[in-house]
Amino acid sequence: MILPWLILIPFIGGLLCWMGERFGATLPRWIALLTMSLELALGLWLWAHGDYSFAPAPGADPTWALEFKHVWIQRFGINVHLALDGLSLLMILLTGLLGVLSVLCSWKEIQRHVGFFHLNLMWILGGVVGVFLALDLFMFFFFWEMMLVPMYFLIALWGHSSSDGKKTRIYAATKFFIFTQASGLIMLVAILGLVLVNFNSTGVITFNYADLLKTKMSLTTEYILMLGFFVAFAVKLPVVPFHSWLPDAHAQAPTAGSVDLAGILLKTAAYGLLRFALPLFPNASAEFAPIAMTLGLIGIFYGAFLAFAQTDIKRLIAFSSVSHMGFVLIGIYSGSQLALQGAVIQMLAHGISAAALFILSGQLYERLHTRDMREMGGVWSRIAYLPAISLFFAAASLGLPGTGNFIGEFLILMGTFAQTPWISAIATSGLVFGSVYSLIMIHRAYFGAAKSDTVLHGMDTRELIMVLGLAVLLIYIGVYPQPFLDTSAATMHGVQQWFGTAFSQLASAR
Amino acid sequence: MEFTIQHFIALAPLLITSLTIVVVMLAIAWRRNHAQTFLLSCAGLNLALLSIIPALKVAPLAVTPLMMIDDFALLYIALILVATLACVTLAHAYLGEGGTGYPGNREELYLLILLAAAGGIVLVSAQHLAGLFIGLELLSIPTYGLVAYAFFNKRSLEAGIKYMVLSAAGSAFLLFGMALLYAEAGSLSFSGIGHALAATSMPAPIAQLGLAMMLIGLAFKLSLVPFHLWTPDVYEGAPAPVAAFLATATKVAVFAVMVRLFQISPAANTGVLSNVLSVIAVASILFGNLLALTQNNLKRLLGYSSIAHFGYLLIALVASKGLALEAIGVYLVTYVITSLGAFGVITLMSSPYKGRDADALYEYRGLFWRRPYLTAVLTVMMLSLAGIPLTAGFIGKFYIIATGVEAHQWWLVASLVLGSAIGVFYYLRVMVTLFLIEPNLRRVDAELHWEQKAGGVMLLAIALLAFFLGVYPQPLLTLVQHAVLGV
Numbered sequence: 001m002i003l004p005w006l007i008l009i010p011f012i013g014g015l016l017c018w019m020g021e022r023f024g025a026t027l028p029r030w031i032a033l034l035t036m037s038l039e040l041a042l043g044l045w046l047w048a049h050g051d052y053s054f055a056p057a058p059g060a061d062p063t064w065a066l067e068f069k070h071v072w073i074q075r076f077g078i079n080v081h082l083a084l085d086g087l088s089l090l091m092i093l094l095t096g097l098l099g100v101l102s103v104l105c106s107w108k109e110i111q112r113h114v115g116f117f118h119l120n121l122m123w124i125l126g127g128v129v130g131v132f133l134a135l136d137l138f139m140f141f142f143f144w145e146m147m148l149v150p151m152y153f154l155i156a157l158w159g160h161s162s163s164d165g166k167k168t169r170i171y172a173a174t175k176f177f178i179f180t181q182a183s184g185l186i187m188l189v190a191i192l193g194l195v196l197v198n199f200n201s202t203g204v205i206t207f208n209y210a211d212l213l214k215t216k217m218s219l220t221t222e223y224i225l226m227l228g229f230f231v232a233f234a235v236k237l238p239v240v241p242f243h244s245w246l247p248d249a250h251a252q253a254p255t256a257g258s259v260d261l262a263g264i265l266l267k268t269a270a271y272g273l274l275r276f277a278l279p280l281f282p283n284a285s286a287e288f289a290p291i292a293m294t295l296g297l298i299g300i301f302y303g304a305f306l307a308f309a310q311t312d313i314k315r316l317i318a319f320s321s322v323s324h325m326g327f328v329l330i331g332i333y334s335g336s337q338l339a340l341q342g343a344v345i346q347m348l349a350h351g352i353s354a355a356a357l358f359i360l361s362g363q364l365y366e367r368l369h370t371r372d373m374r375e376m377g378g379v380w381s382r383i384a385y386l387p388a389i390s391l392f393f394a395a396a397s398l399g400l401p402g403t404g405n406f407i408g409e410f411l412i413l414m415g416t417f418a419q420t421p422w423i424s425a426i427a428t429s430g431l432v433f434g435s436v437y438s439l440i441m442i443h444r445a446y447f448g449a450a451k452s453d454t455v456l457h458g459m460d461t462r463e464l465i466m467v468l469g470l471a472v473l474l475i476y477i478g479v480y481p482q483p484f485l486d487t488s489a490a491t492m493h494g495v496q497q498w499f500g501t502a503f504s505q506l507a508s509a510r
Numbered sequence: 511m512e513f514t515i516q517h518f519i520a521l522a523p524l525l526i527t528s529l530t531i532v533v534v535m536l537a538i539a540w541r542r543n544h545a546q547t548f549l550l551s552c553a554g555l556n557l558a559l560l561s562i563i564p565a566l567k568v569a570p571l572a573v574t575p576l577m578m579i580d581d582f583a584l585l586y587i588a589l590i591l592v593a594t595l596a597c598v599t600l601a602h603a604y605l606g607e608g609g610t611g612y613p614g615n616r617e618e619l620y621l622l623i624l625l626a627a628a629g630g631i632v633l634v635s636a637q638h639l640a641g642l643f644i645g646l647e648l649l650s651i652p653t654y655g656l657v658a659y660a661f662f663n664k665r666s667l668e669a670g671i672k673y674m675v676l677s678a679a680g681s682a683f684l685l686f687g688m689a690l691l692y693a694e695a696g697s698l699s700f701s702g703i704g705h706a707l708a709a710t711s712m713p714a715p716i717a718q719l720g721l722a723m724m725l726i727g728l729a730f731k732l733s734l735v736p737f738h739l740w741t742p743d744v745y746e747g748a749p750a751p752v753a754a755f756l757a758t759a760t761k762v763a764v765f766a767v768m769v770r771l772f773q774i775s776p777a778a779n780t781g782v783l784s785n786v787l788s789v790i791a792v793a794s795i796l797f798g799n800l801l802a803l804t805q806n807n808l809k810r811l812l813g814y815s816s817i818a819h820f821g822y823l824l825i826a827l828v829a830s831k832g833l834a835l836e837a838i839g840v841y842l843v844t845y846v847i848t849s850l851g852a853f854g855v856i857t858l859m860s861s862p863y864k865g866r867d868a869d870a871l872y873e874y875r876g877l878f879w880r881r882p883y884l885t886a887v888l889t890v891m892m893l894s895l896a897g898i899p900l901t902a903g904f905i906g907k908f909y910i911i912a913t914g915v916e917a918h919q920w921w922l923v924a925s926l927v928l929g930s931a932i933g934v935f936y937y938l939r940v941m942v943t944l945f946l947i948e949p950n951l952r953r954v955d956a957e958l959h960w961e962q963k964a965g966g967v968m969l970l971a972i973a974l975l976a977f978f979l980g981v982y983p984q985p986l987l988t989l990v991q992h993a994v995l996g997v
Contacts, residue, residue, distance in 0.1 A: 075987040112947075113879075146899040156942045174938050181898075182931035188908070189923055192915045 002042065003068040003082040006092065007130050009039055010099070014122030021115025032103045032118040036125065040096030047093065052086035052487045056279065057494035058501065062210050065089070072139070076195075077206040081136040087491040090344065090484060091132045091264075091271055094351050097473075098263040099125045102256035104466050105359045109255055109366060110158060117158055120150035124260055131268045137191045138207040140276070144232075144268070145184050151257065151265070152177045159252040160371075162312075172245075172252035179245040183235040190228025194280065197221060212280060219283055226281035226288060233277060236269035237325050239292075240299045247310075250318035251371070255362030258314060262321050262354040267347050270328050274340075274491075278332070279498050285333070286502035292333040293416075293423050297430075299326030304433035308440060312371050313361045316441050317354060320397060323434060324350045324405075330427055331412035334419060335499040340492040341485055342411025348484065349404030349477055353396045356470040360390050363463055364445070367456045373441070378450025384458035387446040389467050396474055398438040399431055404477030520571045520579040522561035523587050524635075527628045530554025534624060538617045547617040548602045551624060555595045562588050570996025575699060576641035580996025583635035585839060585989070586766040589846055590634065593758040594627040596850045596968055600751040603965035606862025612660070613863075619659055623755060625652040630763035637774070639688045639698040642767055646684070646731070649763055650677050653756065657748040663866065669747025676730060676740045684727025690720030704775030713780070721783055724771075731764040734824070735793040738817045742805075745813035750860050750867050753809055754853030757816050758846045765823060769838055772827060773995055787828050791922055794821030795929035802936050809869040811936060812852055815895060818929055819845055822910050825926060829917035837909035839990035840983075844894065844906035847976050851891040854969040855884060858960050871943055878945045884960065885944045887973040894976050896937040897930060902979040905986070 013035025017028040046066070056062030064083040072080045084092075102121060110117050127147025134140040152173045159169030191207070198215040199205050206212070217225075235242040250258050278285050285292075303323030310316040324346065331343030363386060364379070365371055380387040396403035399410075409431065417424040459467075477484060518525070534550050562584050570580035577583075601619055605612040629648030636642040654677070658670025692698055694717035695706035707713045713721070726737065733741040745753050798818030805811040823845075826837040859874075860867040868874075878885040894903030907930070914923040960966040979986050 072982070073984050073987065075984065075991070142899045142904075145904075149893065149898060152938065152942075153945070157945055170942055173942070174935060177938060178931055178934050181896075181934050182927060185911075185927045185930055189911055189915060189927065192912050196912075196916055 001068065002046070003066055003084060003133055004080070006039065006042060007082075007126055007133065009035055009042075010122040010126035010129065013038075014119040014126065017118035017122060018115045021113075025111070025114040028115045028118045029103065029107060032122060033100065035122060036096060036099035036103055039125070039129070040093070040100055043089065043093045043096045046084065047089060047487070050084070050089070052089065053490050055085040055087075055490035055494050056210075056213075057490075058279075058282075058498050062213070072136075076138070077204065077208070078138045079136050079208065080139065081208060082133040083135045084133065085491050086487040086489065087271065087274060087344065088132045090348060090488055091267060092129055094267065094348055095125055095128050095132070095264050098259055098351065098355050101355060101359065101466055101470070102259045104462060105259060105362055106254065106256040107462060109362060112158070117154070120153045121256055121260070123147070123150040124154065125264075128260075128264050128268060132271060135209040136207045137195070137209065137212065137276070140272075141184065141188055141191060144187075144272075145181065147265070148177055148180055148184075151261070154257045154260075155249060155253045158254040159257065160254070162251060167248060167252065169252040172248040176245045176249040179235050179242070183232040183242070186228050187232035190225045193221075193225050193228070197225075209276075215280075219287075222281045222284040223287065226277060226284040229272070229277045229281070230288070230292070233269040233272045234295075236272075237266060237329065238269075238322060239295045239325075239329060240302050240322065241295075243299070243303075243322050246322065247306075247315045247318040250321075250358075251312055251315045255358055255365075258318075258358040258362075259355045262318070262358060263351040266321060266325060267351060270325070270332065270343065270347055273332050274343075274495055278495055282498040282502035283505065286335070286499060286506045289333040289335065289503075293330050293420065296326040296329035296333070297423060297426055299323065299329065300427055300430035301326075301433065304430060304437055307437040308433070311373050313364070313373050313376075313441065313445060314358065314371050316373075316437065317357045317361065320434070320437060321350070321354055323430065324354075324397075326430070327409055327412050327427065330416055330423060334412070334416040335496065335503050336415035336418060337492060337496045339412045339415025340496055341488060342408050342413075342415055344408075344488045344492065345404060345477065345481055345484060346408025346412060349396070349408050349474060352470050352474050352477075353393050353403070353405055356393045356467050356474075357390070357397065359466060359470075360386065360393065363459065373444040375451065376445040377448040378446070380446040381450055382452075382454070383456045385464065386459055387442075389471065390446065391442055392471055393467075393474075394438040394442050398435040402475060402478045404474050404481065407478055407481045516568050516571060517573050519564050520568045521573050521577075522565055523558045523584075523591065524628060524631045526554060526558040526561050527591075527624060527631060530558070531621065531624045531628065534617075534621055538621070542615070542617055544602075544605065544607065544616045547620050548598065551598050551620040552595065554624070555591055555598065555627070559588065559591045559595070562591075572637070572996075576638045576644075577632065577635045578637035578996055579635050581993045582766075582770070582835075582995045585993035586634040586762060586842075587631050589762055589843060590627055590630040590759045593762065593846050593850060594623060594630075594755070596854070596972070597751050597755040597759070598623060599964040599968045600754060600854055600857040603861040603960075603963055604749060604751050604857050604863055611862030614662070619656065622652040622655045622659075623752075626656065626755070627759060630759050633763040634766040634770075636767055637700050637770065639692070639700075639703075642771075643681075643685065643688070645767070646764070647681065649760060650681070650731070653677075653752075653760060656752045656755065657744055659752060660749050660863070663747075665747040665866075666749065667747075669744045672740055672747075673744045680727045680730030680737070682727075683723045683730070687720045687723030687725075687727060690716050690723065692720075694720065700771055700774040707775055718781070718783060722786065725783070725786070728764055728768050729790065732761055732768075732820050733813075733817055734790050734820055735797045735817060738794070738798070741817060742801075742810040742813040745809045745816075746807060746869065749863070750809070750853055750857040750869075753812075754850055754857065757812065757849045757853060761816070761820065762842050762846060765820070765838070765842065769827065769835070770995065772830060773835070776830065784828060787824060788919070788922060791821050791824035791828060792925045794818060794824065795925045796821075796932075799929045799932040799936075803932065805936070806871045807869050808856060808871055808874070808940065809867070811871075811940065812849070815933065815936075816849070818933060819895075821929070822907070822926055825910055825919060825922045826913045828922065829913045829919055832916045833909065833913045834917075835994070836987075836990050837913040839993055840909045840986060841906035843986060843990065844902040844976075844979065847902055847972055847979070848891050848894040851887055851969065851972045851976060852895070854965065854972065855888040855891070858884065858965055858969065861960075861965070871940065874940070874943050876945070876947050879947065881960075883970070887969055888944060889941055890973050890976055892937045892941045894980070896934050900977065900980045902976040902983070904980055905983045
């Protein structure tokens, strides 16, 4: 019963926040904080007490650390089917952690309609947890689409319009919504296609993951259906031709929105690839892998170049996400256990470092009231601590050893090298550009001549705790990633087996 | 044929509705009283709704060669009665009480709406071209009066006349088509036509032409592209509760009879005609959504969006096998709920009647911070129209996509995906307008205690229903699954 509660807690907490607004603006914040802390605590408790050597693997019915099943819509064999394994647990922990942080970082930023804001925030997080737990394809899609609505409100109502007035927050929110909704519908078509293919061979209509894994289909069908899933995930990840919503959404969103978007929402796409696209369509994915990895490469370089060219600090971080997600995409499609594990660590580390950078730029914005780096310069001497901490996270973002990002990138590159040395080699050179844009961000924003001599007020305890906590965590992952690797090992091993078999079949066919 | 008690039971919903019309008419002649007329109409409609339960026991039963009362017909009768009931409660709020509100005679509106409902009941149970025509005219003619009911308002009168002329043209097409079809098939009953057309491998050109002309006539009523030109004007001009009736009861009835015709004589859906239907579907989806993009008037926007929604429905009609019948049922139910909700909010915002309806988008700016629950209703409706999970509209869209994928209608499915993506844009625009804060604006508001009146209660119930069906649609699916056509 603990799994449905993981989803319900944020939803209920959100409603309480909304109702709590009538008793003052502070109450919703505390309710939201408590809700997310409870979520995180539950996740940690599950981590401490669960056995994560269970995970789906080919050849047998999937086994799970925890499972919950209840009939929902009989007509189509749809169940409320939730299950937990190592990968979903790690993602839920990340969601809980960033949930707490996004509440904390809006403590002063959001002053209008606090209750409704937290309602939206909580519902996004609830939807995300739903995505990470759902094992019924209908239910997965349900949450996948559902979380768009509160995210839309978050950007459209509490966002910032760009300073030149060209891109409004509503423009950004609508673009985000349309991109993800349209691609989501393509995925729905693919889901239904898969279900009907399965129905034609077995005579049972079901959306259950375990049953659909056994679907027999021709390679062409498999390829088309796989593309349907891939498009939806590619938009959300984002993969380069589909990325244009991301910088707009990030730049216009409030800090909490950016934290959730970069930290968690992008991860749902990677999770979807690992959980659904690869296991359901291993052969087609193996055939598609070179294309996907090429797209990943393009993403790494394109993201890095564009990040370098930005003047808006949040857009810069947004484009750096495109670059980092390129590594994740390569890791996922490499088919080696090492690289897959690297992708998981990279997801966690990027979630933490990008969230921290967004929080820091939010704090910078609260002090300078601009995100334009041309108007910053010389901030190092004017604010205590903040520039130095930013430097740390910028260094993490470029993959400095000792931080989690390094582990992730290293494992991905290492794992990829065995099969596809060229891709690995080219991707490695992308790291150079990573350092270029990370350092230029620090250089433009914090060094150089100061625009003014007035000393801005330093960081208060709340702000310090948030970012220092993230820094400690990032170093912990960087120094001792073993607990995280152990947790996801079984899941990744399953994915690798599916994929590896398909790869070897493909190789022998050629 | 001989009438037995069985036939009367089967026909009870229609008989009770007709009886209500007579009673209401006499009551108006005896004493003009708004509340009394309203209560009588409501009571009659509720009784008619209840009489469906015994009618279910005797269905399917052919009552005269013209009508067939089966589960399919009863489902749509129920839907029409519920929609009418909702429109009546909205009309009551809209017309206002005492000295305020609508200045003319209020009572006749109920009479007209009941007449139109009776027409709808005949239409959905028609199994004969004559029945179809009687039902359609009985539905349309009172509607002219309804659209032009606020006749001192220029727009309303204009809309009424426009609707009358175009509707008459549509009926002419329909009649001509029936004549041609009769010339070829030699029968007016749906099944007779079906047999005659199935006898030859390919329907004769005359029969095809006849069917095509009938299609034009029906497409006029359903406002499918390219016969949609009247829709936005009429929706805009008609008083809000009447627009709600037009968008729901009228369209449901016409679509249901079209489904029956195409199911009983499948030859109508072969060869060229099937292609024509597909083209109309794609055109309706794309044009409806594209034209809605730039609208600043909520009623016009809903008009265009209804064009698109009936385009989606045509996908199921083209597929016509497998899930299709169920999909149509589910989609129509969810669409009716959603439209009633959306028009209901407009109605309550414009209640009591003050000369013009509050339908400009800017009048809804920041409504959330003044009337949060009313806004929540409209938000749910917009999400439902866009087909976002947690609302009834999602279940409908899910069904239509499933039907399209099942029938391998890839082009239609692709246009649905494209259409939805476009559609999201304007639904979101409406939605975000509700939440934007704009100081110093002339405020048009619903009455303070709108939720304590019949219209408000109905609206809240509908919003809850839309949410409930989005989360747990199984009861609806079971209901629709049983609504099969009788032979």
